[in-house]
Amino acid sequence: MDFRSNLSASNSIIKKAQSFPGVLAGIAAAETLKQAPSYRARSSVEWKTGAMFETHESIPWPEDAKSVLVLVYGHPSGEPELDWWDGKGTEGNRVLMRVAEQMRQWFESTLHAKADPLPYHVENGGVFLKDAAVLAGLGVIGRNNLLVTPELGPRVRLRALFLSLELVPTGPIDWFSPCEGCPSLCWKACPQKAFDTGAYSRMDCILQMEENRANVKKIDQNKQDGRAVEVVSYCRACELACPAGHWEERPVTRYSAKT
Ligand code: B12
Structure with a gap:
């Protein structure tokens, strides 16, 4: 795929993903994500059922995983129910899973390439979502150790899909420093x-x-x-203590692939 069509594919994928209400999206290169800080960090913290992600490196990514589409869904402070765990999951996560599945169907029928919605947990084959989101230009890591987005601060939840196309990444960004001057x-x-x-x-x-x-x-x-x-x-x-982002607003379309 040449650069121009690759760029236009990135743009149309983002446009489609952001047509779902409240969803922001970005694209990272899978190769770059493999080198990201969370993949370099080591931990074997035990938590009830055992180490939470010590096995993550043993699950090889599919060879055709070239890009990662990151989906972001706002969890504004005024909608706490999106985050309530009801024994099966949370409503916010279910929204993201539905969008991921619809993106898979659209991607395969429109671009005739493979898209794989990823599991949430890294040890089950998922990716470190904050790192992927930073590389996709959706925000930066704040002092709270969370992805902080310009639109909703850290009050967002994430999911991702592997895409089998090499695409122009939409990030990272260098114009957003939400923690500068904040008294933590x-x-x-x-x-x-x-x-x-x-x-x-x-x-x-x-x-x-x-x-x-x-x-x-x-x-x-x-x-x-x-x-x-x-x-x-x-x-x-x-x-919730983070002042970054516009608390009451749902995000607007901002992203497009870099030239
Ligand atoms: C395991 C897990 C937990 C565990 C352990 C958390 C941890 N950070 O170790 C527990 C249960 C404690 C937990 C707590 C929470 N979690 Co949690 N958690 C996860 C999960 C499944 C994996 C995270 C992980 O293991 N990271 C690896 C460890 C080693 O790294 P880390 O501490 O995250 O720090 C790394 C990054 O900050 C990164 N980084 C730092 N600087 C930079 C700079 C650049 C340029 C890049 C690329 C990366 C980068 O490198 C660090 C490692 O060196 C992710 C989902 C996923 N698949 O990614 C959600 C996730 C990170 N959690 C999330 C949330 C919201 C929470 C909580 C607020 C609880 C809640 N109400 O949901 C708290 C907040 C904790 C905090 N302040 O960090 C969200 C974060 C959303 C956001 N805005 O960032 C995620 C993405 C899940 C989601 N639903 O979207 N979580």
Whole structure:
């Protein structure tokens, strides 16, 4: 595929992905993602069922995985239910999975190439989504250790697909520095003081998650029969404290492939 058609393919993929309400999208090169910081980091933190991602390197990516399409869905502070874990997943994640599947069908029928919606967990064959999003130009990593987007700050959730086409990446960006001049509100907000050493402590954060799971919340989720449903509302203190992004707005189309 020559450069011009490659560029126009990137643009039409982004345009299609962003036609879904509330979705932003970007493209990263799979080769570049393999070198990203999370792939270089080592950890074997135990958490109930065992190491959370120590096996991630043992799952080889498919050879035809050339690009990664990253999907971003806003979880504004005013829609907390998108983030509630109901035992099977969260509503926000289900939205992203539906969009990923529709993108797969569109990609295969329109561009006649392969698209693979990826699992969420790296140890099941997924990718490190924050790194992929940064490389795709969707934001930067903030002091809260999260992807911070210009549109919604860190209040977003991510999914990705492998694409079998080599495409022009849409990032990274160099014009967005949300933490500059901020008195680290995210660090101060953490109930476990997980940033007290000046870096994110995964172990402290996990303790908070365990506490959240022990405190399920009852809500009338099923509006038809009014049945109470139990959900876990995981801590979001470090994202909700972040002043970056336009809190009330749903994102607008911003991205196009670089020339
Ligand atoms: C395992 C996991 C957890 C674990 C461990 C987290 C951890 N960071 O280690 C636990 C359960 C504790 C957890 C907690 C949370 N998580 Co979590 N988690 C994941 C998961 C599945 C993998 C993350 C991982 O293991 N990373 C590897 C470790 C080694 O690296 P890391 O700590 O993330 O730090 C790396 C990056 O910051 C990167 N990096 C740093 N600087 C730079 C610069 C550049 C240029 C690049 C490219 C990369 C980069 O390198 C670091 C490693 O060196 C991802 C989904 C996925 N498939 O990616 C979601 C994910 C990261 N989690 C998410 C969220 C929202 C949360 C929570 C807010 C809880 C919640 N309510 O959902 C907290 C926030 C924690 C925090 N402040 O980091 C979102 C993040 C969205 C965002 N805006 O960034 C993700 C992407 C899932 C999603 N649904 O979209 N999580």
